[in-house]
Amino acid sequence: MKDDFLWVEKYRPKKIAEVVGNEEAKATFVEWLKNKRHTKKAVLLYGPPGVGKTALVNAASNEFGFRIIEMNASDTRTEKAINKVAGPATSFVALDKFSTESKGNLLFLDEVDGIAGNEDRGGVSAIVKIVEESRVPVIMAANDPDLEKLRPLKKVCALIRFQQVRIPLIIAMLRRICIMQHVEAEFEALERIAQNSRGDVRSAINDLQSLAEEKRVLTLQDTMMLSSRNRDISMYETLKGFFSAKSLAEASTLLSRSSVDYDDLLLSVSDNLPLRYTDSRELAEAYDLVSKADVFRGRIGTENWHLLKYFFNCLAQAAAVAPQSCKSFELISPPIRIITLFWTKGKRTALATICAKIGARCHVSRETAKHDFVPFVKIMLEKQKSNPINSWLKLELEEVDYLVKMGKF
Amino acid sequence: MVVLNKKAFKLPRVEKEKFILLLRLGLEYDREQGSFCISSYNNIERLLDTISSILNDEKVMFLQNCILCGRDFPCSDCKYYDLCSTKNLPFHCVCTQCLKEGRAYEDSDK
Amino acid sequence: MALDEEALMWVEKYRPRNLNEVVDLRDIVESLKAFLRTPRTMPHLLLAGIPGTGKTTVALCIARELFGQNWKTFTLELNASDERGIDTVRDRIKDFSRYSRAGFGNVPFALIILDESDQMTGPAQTALRRIMETSSRTCRFILICNQSGKIIEPIQSRCAIFRFSKLDKKAMVDQLECIAKKEKITLSPEAAERIVEYSEGDLRHAINALQTASVFRDGVVDEKTVLQVVGEASPKQVQVMLNKALNGDFIEARKVMYELIGAYGFSGSEIVRQMQRELLKVSYLSAEQKAELTNIIGEYDFRLTQGANSDIQLSALLAQFAKVGKSKGESN
Numbered sequence: 067m068k069d070d071f072l073w074v075e076k077y078r079p080k081k082i083a084e085v086v087g088n089e090e091a092k093a094t095f096v097e098w099l100k101n102k103r104h105t106k107k108a109v110l111l112y113g114p115p116g117v118g119k120t121a122l123v124n125a126a127s128n129e130f131g132f133r134i135i136e137m138n139a140s141d142t143r144t145e146k147a148i149n150k151v152a153g154p155a156t157s158f159v160a161l162d163k164f165s166t167e168s169k170g171n172l173l174f175l176d177e178v179d180g181i182a183g184n185e186d187r188g189g190v191s192a193i194v195k196i197v198e199e200s201r202v203p204v205i206m207a208a209n210d211p212d213l214e215k216l217r218p219l220k221k222v223c224a225l226i227r228f229q230q231v232r233i234p235l236i237i238a239m240l241r242r243i244c245i246m247q248h249v250e251a252e253f254e255a256l257e258r259i260a261q262n263s264r265g266d267v268r269s270a271i272n273d274l275q276s277l278a279e280e281k282r283v284l285t286l287q288d289t290m291m292l293s294s295r296n297r298d299i300s301m302y303e304t305l306k307g308f309f310s311a312k313s314l315a316e317a318s319t320l321l322s323r324s325s326v327d328y329d330d331l332l333l334s335v336s337d338n339l340p341l342r343y344t345d346s347r348e349l350a351e352a353y354d355l356v357s358k359a360d361v362f363r364g365r366i367g368t369e370n371w372h373l374l375k376y377f378f379n380c381l382a383q384a385a386a387v388a389p390q391s392c393k394s395f396e397l398i399s400p401p402i403r404i405i406t407l408f409w410t411k412g413k414r415t416a417l418a419t420i421c422a423k424i425g426a427r428c429h430v431s432r433e434t435a436k437h438d439f440v441p442f443v444k445i446m447l448e449k450q451k452s453n454p455i456n457s458w459l460k461l462e463l464e465e466v467d468y469l470v471k472m473g474k475f
Numbered sequence: 476m477v478v479l480n481k482k483a484f485k486l487p488r489v490e491k492e493k494f495i496l497l498l499r500l501g502l503e504y505d506r507e508q509g510s511f512c513i514s515s516y517n518n519i520e521r522l523l524d525t526i527s528s529i530l531n532d533e534k535v536m537f538l539q540n541c542i543l544c545g546r547d548f549p550c551s552d553c554k555y556y557d558l559c560s561t562k563n564l565p566f567h568c569v570c571t572q573c574l575k576e577g578r579a580y581e582d583s584d585k
Numbered sequence: 586m587a588l589d590e591e592a593l594m595w596v597e598k599y600r601p602r603n604l605n606e607v608v609d610l611r612d613i614v615e616s617l618k619a620f621l622r623t624p625r626t627m628p629h630l631l632l633a634g635i636p637g638t639g640k641t642t643v644a645l646c647i648a649r650e651l652f653g654q655n656w657k658t659f660t661l662e663l664n665a666s667d668e669r670g671i672d673t674v675r676d677r678i679k680d681f682s683r684y685s686r687a688g689f690g691n692v693p694f695a696l697i698i699l700d701e702s703d704q705m706t707g708p709a710q711t712a713l714r715r716i717m718e719t720s721s722r723t724c725r726f727i728l729i730c731n732q733s734g735k736i737i738e739p740i741q742s743r744c745a746i747f748r749f750s751k752l753d754k755k756a757m758v759d760q761l762e763c764i765a766k767k768e769k770i771t772l773s774p775e776a777a778e779r780i781v782e783y784s785e786g787d788l789r790h791a792i793n794a795l796q797t798a799s800v801f802r803d804g805v806v807d808e809k810t811v812l813q814v815v816g817e818a819s820p821k822q823v824q825v826m827l828n829k830a831l832n833g834d835f836i837e838a839r840k841v842m843y844e845l846i847g848a849y850g851f852s853g854s855e856i857v858r859q860m861q862r863e864l865l866k867v868s869y870l871s872a873e874q875k876a877e878l879t880n881i882i883g884e885y886d887f888r889l890t891q892g893a894n895s896d897i898q899l900s901a902l903l904a905q906f907a908k909v910g911k912s913k914g915e916s917n
Contacts, residue, residue, distance in 0.1 A: 265560065332897065
């Protein structure tokens with residue numbers, strides 16, 4: 067039976083002790099949380115992806131009962147946007163009132179190193195300002211804090227480093243999941259998954275799920291199809307991987323690994339969907355999910371990036387609607403919309419000009435002119451090209467020509 | 476090769492600048508016991524190198540602590556030694572014994 | 586060229602030029618005449634109703650009543666859906682009020698007619714309200730909309746609201762016959778009926794249909810001609826797209842959709858609106874299937890307003906049609 071849940075979600079740590087690896091970092095973090103006399107009221111957790119930084123923050127908030135106000139800084143551009151989210155929150159609880167027993171608020175800025183150079187003018191200094199002015203503790207997470215642009219940040223926060231999670235720990239953790247999922251896994255299989263993950267717990271769990279989902283027994287042989295992990299995947303590879311994904315977990319991992327532009331991806335997925343799902347029921351189901359992803363994209367707009375995970379979740383589900391009907395096909399490229407809009411631009415402009423002229427003469431909007439007048443004017447001009455209305459409407463010859471030749475819409 | 480225990484280990488006497496460096500790299504010094512312990516792991520690799528240079532460039536290894544059984548053990552025992560990016564560093568791990576016995580990661584209260 | 590040259594589209598040629606000529610809107614006209622007797626008492630106006638019921642006509646008549654022959658100088662006509670945003674609206678109003686400061690004669694203000702004001706977003710309307718306030722000494726606004734419910738409360742409370750209802754069939758037929766007489770064309774009663782049926786209460790639409798039909802057969806408009814015109818003027822492509830989808834040919838249906846967007850500049854919501862219309866005309870679907878598809882259209886119509894890409898929502902909608910179409914095939 068297909069499990070609807072991602073195991074990374076299902077086995078998300080709810081207590082600090084459940085976070086695998088980086089015991090030392092965990093201890094330091096807890097100490098920072100508990101310490102009433104904060105020397106630094108902000109802390110920066112840094113280290114490779116998937117090793118438990120975000121998991122630790124969430125587990126701690128769960129265990130100690132404080133509220134997290136989260137913001138994904140890597141997608142928040144400009145000072146204005148950052149302040150809009152983090153601004154009000156920083157005036158809540160006075161710092162000295164904060165303790166792990168009381169329900170306080172914490173500001174959590176994930177992926178602060180995602181702040182690019184030029185695009186996010188004032189991004190880093192805005193964050194520094196937030197930290198300085200904040201009256202609640204600020205937790206930040208980053209993958210690579212050695213970047214020059216984060217130097218101002220490092221001055222105002224304590225640093226806690228996370229390392230790749232060690233293989234034996236990952237194996238032990240995978241084993242726990244297997245027990246809970248009633249999967250009997252060969253030691254060598256778990257070993258291989260752990261080795262392949264390069265210390266990234268999240269991808270290890272995803273790999274486990276994608277291999278063991280439908281099975282009762284997981285053998286070493288099964289793990290042979292694990293490809294080596296590639297950090298940056300291009301659009302072509304992303305699409306290829308997306309449309310050949312055999313499970314939700316596989317699609318999910320792929321999407322989280324890929325660094326392609328979300329909007330381009332959404333469009334290309336939409337284009338190629340009917341090639342992947344030739345059965346109309348499957349296509350309808352997959353398209354419904356892509357449509358939901360688009361709704362999330364609409365809601366994200368330019369600032370609600372915390373909704374991005376739901377966007378990706380819908381896309382991943384769209385990839386896994388019917389794994390059994392997987393086939394290979396030629397990808398559509400470039401996107402249909404781009405080509406169509408490109409070569410029809412002249413037509414659209416011509417029509418728009420005509421509608422503007424009609425609108426001006428008949429006191430209607432261009433849109434009304436298009437739907438309520440153009441069909442009639444066209445017929446009249448077809449019957450009689452020299453109909454005096456065209457001069458009254460001030461239409462040029464080419465415009466009359468265009469209307470006459472234009473296909474009936 | 477020198478094996479140290481991260482909870483407390485002693486080093487030969489060093490000059491003031493080196494001492495300050497050690498503290499900056501994450502060590503804490505207990506005057507009464509005359510021993511060091513690790514307080515911050517942020518610069519652990521550099522710390523290891525520094526300690527090594529103090530000990531006449533001997534290879535320095537810290538004992539690992541098994542999170543399941545609590546035992547201390549050296550990295551050299553470990554099957555994944557070559558693959559590990561944090562070998563010999565004083566972190567928690569799972570010992571070969573526990574791994575062989577098929578013990579799973581439990582949320583034990585420590 | 587004459588100053589007020591003869592308009593050649595009949596919708597313009599036969600548009601009433603003063604309120605006395607406006608038939609069938611007696612109540613509205615009477616109330617407005619009261620304001621027009623003492624112009625300085627005239628408030629902002631909100632004219633609401635379905636398309637083709639006389640709102641723009643009445644607004645233009647008011648302008649003529651107030652300012653006489655040079656009404657164009659003292660009237661700014663704006664269409665909310667044509668302007669790019671509230672800022673352009675504000676700029677145009679600002680420029681306009683600079684030139685027409687003191688009004689004209691005993692009319693101490695200039696007139697701004699803002700059509701399709703319900704197409705403006707909430708924030709844009711809020712900004713509009715501020716503009717109305719700051720320019721209230723020198724300008725009066727006539728807002729025109731289809732749905733007054735879409736106009737924010739603060740604006741509604743500052744306007745006298747007039748509701749325009751669907752013209753009844755007899756009134757429309759009378760209008761068409763009157764125009765036919767003036768244009769010296771023959772219009773059979775059946776043809777007039779057909780036109781009125783087709784226009785669904787939109788007089789503008791009806792007049793356009795009449796004019797087009799008259800061109801077809803040299804001034805003789807009978808039922809057959811009307812049906813021909815109606816057939817030719819109806820959107821074909823949407824029907825084509827729908828049928829292809831229902832036949833399971835998703836990729837072809839999608840091509841048509843992109844053509845509508847690309848070549849004709851149809852908006853997503855316009856396409857959905859037409860799809861709903863065409864759906865009802867499909868002969869080979871049962872009532873239950875049409876109801877199901879109507880629900881689906883409703884769902885995706887909503888998603889269109891929330892989502893980022895209309896073509897993706899439309900594709901998804903077409904996919905749902907293809908699925909229903911397929912199951913119809915299976916059950917047959």
